[in-house]
Amino acid sequence: MNPIRRAVVAAAAVAALAAPLLASAQDIKPRLIRFGYGLNEQSNQGRAVKFFAEQVEKASGGKMRVRAIGAAALGPDTQMQQALIGGAQEMMVGSTATLVGITKEMALWDTPFLFNSAKEADVILDGPIGEKVKARLQDKGLVGLVYWENGFRNLTNSKRPVTKLEDLDGVKLRVMQNNVFLDSFRSLGANAVPMPFSELFSALETKAVDGQENPFNTILSSKFHEVQKYLTVTNHVYSPWIITVSKKWWDGLSPAEQKILMDAARASRDFERKDTREEAGRALAELKAKGMQINELSPAEAARMRDRLTRVNASIGVNVGMDLWNETQAALTKLRAA
Template identity: 35%
Template sequence: MTFMKLGALSLAVCMGMGMTATTALASTEVKLGYALAPTSHYGVAADKLKDVVEAETNGEFTFSMYPSSGLGGEREVIEGLQLGTVEATIVSSGTLANFVPETGVFDIPFLFRDLGHARRVLDGPIGQEILTKFTDQGLVALAWGEQGFRHVTNNRNQIAEPKDMAGMKLRTMENPVHIEAFETLGAAPTPMAWPEVISALQQGTIDGQENPLSVITSAKLYEVQKYLTLTGHVYSPAMILVSKIFWDGLSDDQKAAFAKGAKEASTAMRAFVSDVETKGVEQLKAAGMEVGTLTPEARAEFQKALAPAYAHYAETYGQPLIDAIIATQ
């Protein structure tokens, strides 16, 4: 190889390395934290968001995933978004009411008929209007995700009527609507961040907890809980959030990429939940859990027992809004 050819080759290699370095420097890190395992519905949504955004922006962003509460509890992560130290998260509705109180209306027990009803409300005017309220809190709500209907697990007894919950030490999310409901039913709700729950169940600090099948299966709660009652007492949405500080620094094309990614992530999450709702019960039975189901008569008894809480929810959120949700077809 001649000296000139060698020089030209060296120049080309250096230029290529320079371009690679420039591309790497131009890539912006997106720290995405969530509470559950990578194999959960949160993990599925996080991977979809990452894939879509990276493809749509030609690698302008690099996602760093922090599953299993790797960045802390949900409230801590949301506060990180407000500060701009975390770029994105997928969260339950557990702490959302602390930032936008209106989100609490969706946590009213026995409000939704089924998954289809809940999804139509969240994707319609009511749900989309609530998403816009996060901007004032330093957050951008890109889409509603989903966990599914919540059920009770415990190590004390099967639940067939409200009195079976009397005195039960039950872990709840840091959600005032849920806490009031269980207090009204005579249980002893114990707000607790998710990272503490498994050890608390193992140690007997609490009797049980309540979560959708998507969480009960992915977190392997059958390893620390004996009874599952399919109460379906609350529909549990999730949300895909990004930091407003981060969002305001994006171009319109980049914002469009994140919006598209969030929409596809929501679709993937809902598909996961639908699958678990179909197969999860048999999986948990096979793992050794004793599974019971509330009869229609028992559900009516629970609703009757919750009458004082319902009156307070109407004062808080307005009966017209609650009626509009119920009437959504």
């Protein structure tokens, strides 16, 4: 073999060896991912979006870049959802509760006292029932990747300590734009008003509303303690967040790119839940130190509230479908017996 021919053969051999590597590198194109969320950068949500962005950039060798846009700068959840459906935005994370207008099955997660613990939430959300509900987003133009923890929700207001049901009479309470929440708090006697989260702080500050309900983490990170005096530990519902992707955009990704996003989403879920639970563990003490007056409900009052709230359950079953409802109840019964 002459030297030139030898070099050509050697080069071909190298190329053949490198081929699979090259092919997979070509499967990952330069992409800019606009990832919107509603809380601020310093929140548990902001930290987890940052973690997700880092994972995606690392796994794609810097080709896929995530531009994290927090504090509802791209609009409240419902507006971002529409941008995803239309393909004007790639990704977001937000409450499942704001998706109910798009996918009615999401209302399952709004059921008061559905889960007794975060552990139960993890098992159901990450299991076949959570998958089934998530899959219903597909024909609406969205792809659901994973559930994160928003957390158990608690009540704050600026009027008076809520120690019994009657204390809620006439309290103007902001709720998420979701009928289960609206019905739940109306049935407790509050004057419930739906409002996007992005308008909440100033509504509390100007006393356009007296109160709201959210997990300890959010009460702290959104500085609601500056405009709310009283906090009642109610844990009335476990609220999930969900990462969603524009299906229009997702369908144009290669399997390698989709895998990078899915893997990063799973890793971010584990990071987020751990981080959120750690923060929730100390947030209550911090809120107290910042001047909030905190009370728990007596067992009798908690039972009265629970009774009122669970009256909405029958209508939730009808709305999400009795099969899904019964399957969930059966799974929880089994889980609690284990």
